[in-house]
Structures are given as C-alpha cells and as structure tokens.
Amino acid sequence: GENVEQHPSTLSVQEGDSAVIKCTYSDSASNYFPWYKQELGKGPQLIIDIRSNVGEKKDQRIAVTLNKTAKHFSLHITETQPEDSAVYFCAARPNTNAGKSTFGDGTTLTVKP
C-alpha cells in the first residue's frame, strides 16, 4: 500500500518568514495530493491540493509543488502569520481504492510573533 513520509515533525518560524513542509510517497499510482490544516479543537481543513498532471499550484500565500519523478511534494507558506500556527497534514490518493487517502504524520507549525 501507499506510504507517506512527512518532514519536519515540528517547525518554528518567525512571523513574516517562509515555512516549507515536505512529503514523499511510495505508490506511483497516487495522483491527487491534498494538504490539510488542523487547528486545536477542530477537524482538518483542506487548504490546497495538486493533481499529478500539474507541477505547481499557488493560492495567495500558500503554494504546493509536485515532483512526480522523485515522488515528493511540498507545501510552501510565505509571509507567515501567527494564525498559520497549526498542524499540517499532507496526503496522497491513488486512482484506485477510491476514497482512501494516506496521510503523513503531520507537522506542527508554530509562528512566533
């Protein structure tokens, strides 16, 4: 089955700096890669996603890049703000086993004011 590794497990940055979280996946059949943000006491929230036919996608301060050959994808947050502090999960979904995402272990991001 799919295996997703996520690094780092914790990340602390100063407000205004950039943050990068990296994930690798093992199953070449995976073709959909969402990122979720989970704040304390809430469910995960989809913040950005990318499909395997695209190399990069941007939405305001967040961007995701995908390298299919190397089987890794990354989340980039620029101009970080304290409200970006949360746990971030990457995930990978193959085009089989519809509905079955494999999550990374999560990254706790702390943005210091």
Added chain:
Amino acid sequence: DTEVTQTPKHLVMGMTNKKSLKCEQHMGHRAMYWYKQKAKKPPELMFVYSYEKLSINESVPSRFSPECPNSSLLNLHLHALQPEDSALYLCASSQDGRSGINYGYTFGSGTRLTVV
C-alpha cells in the same frame, strides 16, 4: 452550505453503554467517511460510504457499526467500547463520484469521545 456538522461535540460513555454519533452534510457529496484520530496522530480511516453503500471497512471491530440512512446523513453506532477507543471521531465528505476523479475532504469538527 459548505459544512459537515457532527453531533455531539463531546461524549462520555461507559463500557456497557450504547450511543450514536451523527454526521450531516448538504453539499451533495456522495462519498462520506468516518475517521478516528488519536492525539498528535493523523486521522485513521474507519469506513467509507459511496452512494450510500459501504465501500470500505478498514477491519474495524464490530463494536463500531456505521449506517448511512440517506445521502446527507451518516451515523456511527457504538456499543461495548473499550477505554482505548477514546479518541476524536471525524466525519468527512467528498465530491468523489463515478467519474473516478478524486477530491479533497470536508471534515466536521469531530466528536471527542471518552470511554470510562
């Protein structure tokens, strides 16, 4: 309406109790999910419903029994749980349809379950 609503938000139950968790969405999503999340861990898939039929059961113990009464509702019936079942139970839905295109999940805020 772009939300998944879960009730109750908190639940404390004894090991001999029977209780149910409820989930509702009105986004027209035809795929619905139950996830279990322990502290500082990623969500762990339990069940997937597609077009109101159970499509995936991740070898979940029979003390957890899912039900999908209609396309908007998902229930999780609990019976004879163990203390180690204490966790955050998340419901999610997605736009996945018969086209084979996968989509992201909309999660509810979860039910914090404590088994005593």
